[in-house]
Amino acid sequence: MINLETPDYLASMRSSMNNLAAGVLRPIARKYDAAEHEYPAELDMFRGMQILGRPKKKKADAPKPDGGNGKPKKGINLSTVATIEEMCWGDAGLLLSIPNAGLGNAAIAAVATDEQLERFGGKWAAMAITEPGSGSDSGSITTTARRDGGEWVLNGEKIFVTCADRCDIVVVWATVDRSAGKSGIKSFIVEKGTPGFKLEHLEHKLGIRASDTGTFVLDECRIPFDNILGSAEVKKDTEGFKGVMKTFDNTRPMVASMATGIARASLDFTREKLDESGATIDYKRNLNNVGSLEKDFYLMEAHLEAMRLLVWRAAWMADTEQFNNVEASMAKAKAGRQGTLITQKCCELLGPLGFSKEHLAEKWMRDSKIMDIFEGTGQIQHLIIARNVLEMSGKDLK
Numbered sequence: 001m002i003n004l005e006t007p008d009y010l011a012s013m014r015s016s017m018n019n020l021a022a023g024v025l026r027p028i029a030r031k032y033d034a035a036e037h038e039y040p041a042e043l044d045m046f047r048g049m050q051i052l053g054r055p056k057k058k059k060a061d062a063p064k065p066d067g068g069n070g071k072p073k074k075g076i077n078l079s080t081v082a083t084i085e086e087m088c089w090g091d092a093g094l095l096l097s098i099p100n101a102g103l104g105n106a107a108i109a110a111v112a113t114d115e116q117l118e119r120f121g122g123k124w125a126a127m128a129i130t131e132p133g134s135g136s137d138s139g140s141i142t143t144t145a146r147r148d149g150g151e152w153v154l155n156g157e158k159i160f161v162t163c164a165d166r167c168d169i170v171v172v173w174a175t176v177d178r179s180a181g182k183s184g185i186k187s188f189i190v191e192k193g194t195p196g197f198k199l200e201h202l203e204h205k206l207g208i209r210a211s212d213t214g215t216f217v218l219d220e221c222r223i224p225f226d227n228i229l230g231s232a233e234v235k236k237d238t239e240g241f242k243g244v245m246k247t248f249d250n251t252r253p254m255v256a257s258m259a260t261g262i263a264r265a266s267l268d269f270t271r272e273k274l275d276e277s278g279a280t281i282d283y284k285r286n287l288n289n290v291g292s293l294e295k296d297f298y299l300m301e302a303h304l305e306a307m308r309l310l311v312w313r314a315a316w317m318a319d320t321e322q323f324n325n326v327e328a329s330m331a332k333a334k335a336g337r338q339g340t341l342i343t344q345k346c347c348e349l350l351g352p353l354g355f356s357k358e359h360l361a362e363k364w365m366r367d368s369k370i371m372d373i374f375e376g377t378g379q380i381q382h383l384i385i386a387r388n389v390l391e392m393s394g395k396d397l398k
Contacts, residue, residue, distance in 0.1 A: 004309075009074055010082055017083050021090025026360075029091035032210035033363055037202055039097070039166060040210060046098045075319030077250060081257040081311050088261025089268075092367050093210030095258070102163045103127035103251060103375075104171035107187060110247045111229050120189055126167040128158035128216055136380045139182040143218065145174035145228075152188060152228065154196075154221040160374075164199055164214030168192055171229065172218070180234045189227040196221030207366035249328045252375050253314040256331040259339030259371035260307045266346040266364045267300055273353060293349060300342045307335040326388045333381035336372030343368040 006014075024042060032040050087095045095101070104125030108116065134140045143156025154174055161170065170190050177184035190197050200215040225232075274281065274297075281297055282290075290298070310331040317324035343365040347354030354361040372378045387397050 007074075010079065013079060014082050014086055017086035018089065021087050025087065025090030025094045029094065029210075029360060029363065030357075032091075032094065032097075034209075036204065036209040037165070037212055039212075040094055043094065043098050047100065075316060077253070077315040077318040078312060081253050081315045084254055084257040085261040085264070085308070085311075088258045089265045090261075091210065092258050092262055092371075093208035096162060096208060096211035097166070099166075100124045102167055103247075104167070104169065106251050107171045107229065107247045108189070110250070111187075115226070116189070116229070120169055123168040124163065124166065125189075126161050126163040126170045128161045128170050128172045130160045131157060132159055136377050139185065141173055141175060141185060142178075143172065143174040144178070145176050145186065145188060147176070147225070147232070148222070150225045151222045152225060154188065154190065154218040154223065156218050157200075158216045158218070160203065161214055161216055162211060162374075164216065165202060165212045170197075170216065172216075176232070177234050183234050186232070187229040188223060189229065190218070190221065190223055194221055194223060205370075207363070207368070207370055248375065249314075249323075249325050250318055252328040252332040252381075253311045253318070253324075255371055255375040256307065256311045256314075256335035259335040259368060260304065260311060262364050262368045262371070263300075263304055263307070263335075263339040263342040266343045266361060266368075267297075267304060269359070269361055270297070270346040270349055273350060296345060296349065300345060303334075303338040303342060307331070307338055310334050326385055329376070329381040329384040332376065333378050333385065336378050336381070339368045339371050340365075 024045070028040060028042055032038065084095065100122070102125045104127040107127055108120055108125055112120065129141065131141055131143060133142065141156075143154065143158065145152045145154050147153075154172060156174060158170075158172060164170075169192065172188050172190050173185060174188060175184045176186055196219045198217045198219070200217050203213040203215075205213060271281065274293075279293060281294055285294075287295075287298065310327070314324045314327040314331045317327055343361075347361050347365050350359075350361055353359055354365075356362070376384075383397065386392070387394065390397065
């Protein structure tokens with residue numbers, strides 16, 4: 001039987017994270033929205049925490065599903081998405097600015113060797129995938145990596161890299177053999193300061209302005225041979241392109257949880273202002289006999305709950321080592337789109353309060369938009385879902 005009650009440990013953790021978000025992130029949200037590209041020094045208190053990534057364990061040391069004592073173990077992925085929702089209720093841009101919480105950290109945790117984890121596990125890692133001519137289709141990247149003795153030589157350009165300025169290292173996707181297609185795509189760890197690796201510029205953005213986003217240029221950039229994640233052999237693509245792509249099955253629910261946190265913040269504020277104005281949200285009334293304002297609010301709450309349940313399902317499947325590719329995309333597609341619509345509708349219901357910079361409602365509307373774009377756009381998620389439901393390949397359904 002399905003049990004939808006929140007476990008005690010998760011409820012306690014959510015409460016603690018909400019207090020942290022309310023006390024640390026929410027008070028400085030507007031400050032760093034205005035001071036784009038300025039590092040939030042207040043976030044140094046989070047150094048050492050693993051929010052979006054975690055070191056992998058050897059199979060021999062991996063915990064059993066029942067924790068070894070007959071009781072269900074606490075889910076790491078479920079705890080992570082619950083934490084992210086609470087932190088993004090505080091501020092999403094600041095969450096993305098927390099040291100050592102980059103997307104690259106998740107990729108390293110997923111496929112790095114023990115030696116690589118020892119060298120890079122404690123560093124702040126960004127992920128560089130997108131290129132000027134390659135966006136949603138990660139398999140079409142043109143950045144190259146050629147072997148030269150005991151080194152790799154990388155050439156290309158990467159855009160819209162999160163944490164570009166603040167990170168220590170960058171996980172760069174490049175192809176070692178263009179004729180091999182996706183099988184030739186590998187990921188490489190490039191340390192900041194490496195000759196031939198230049199941060200070209202930082203972007204000025206609509207939302208999540210506290211998070212720095214930039215462009216890197218690689219010009220004959222040489223890195224050690226051992227900085228490749230997974231196997232260098234093209235035939236072992238499950239350890240290369242496919243291996244790193246699997247990290248999206250974990251990170252897409254995280255982005256969906258970010259959208260959920262922002263939407264919830266917007267709904268909470270809207271409810272607060274409606275209560276102050278005397279508008280009543282009465283759940284006991286017949287839904288066929290309520291005003292348009294109440295109807296809008298009920299519908300947004302329903303979408304928010306659906307967003308959260310989809311996120312939690314995908315995270316729970318990851319914790320129980322079930323293949324969650326479709327569920328991760330469902331969560332991302334639903335939360336990315338509905339998060340945007342909820343924050344827009346809240347601004348509409350709030351009227352002047354939703355348009356004023358005196359409050360954060362307009363900021364949440366701006367922040368939520370990116371959640372439907374990065375980590376795979378909503379359209380890409382719908383393609384993934386449709387291909388799996390219809391049992392069609394990428395060639396058959398584009």
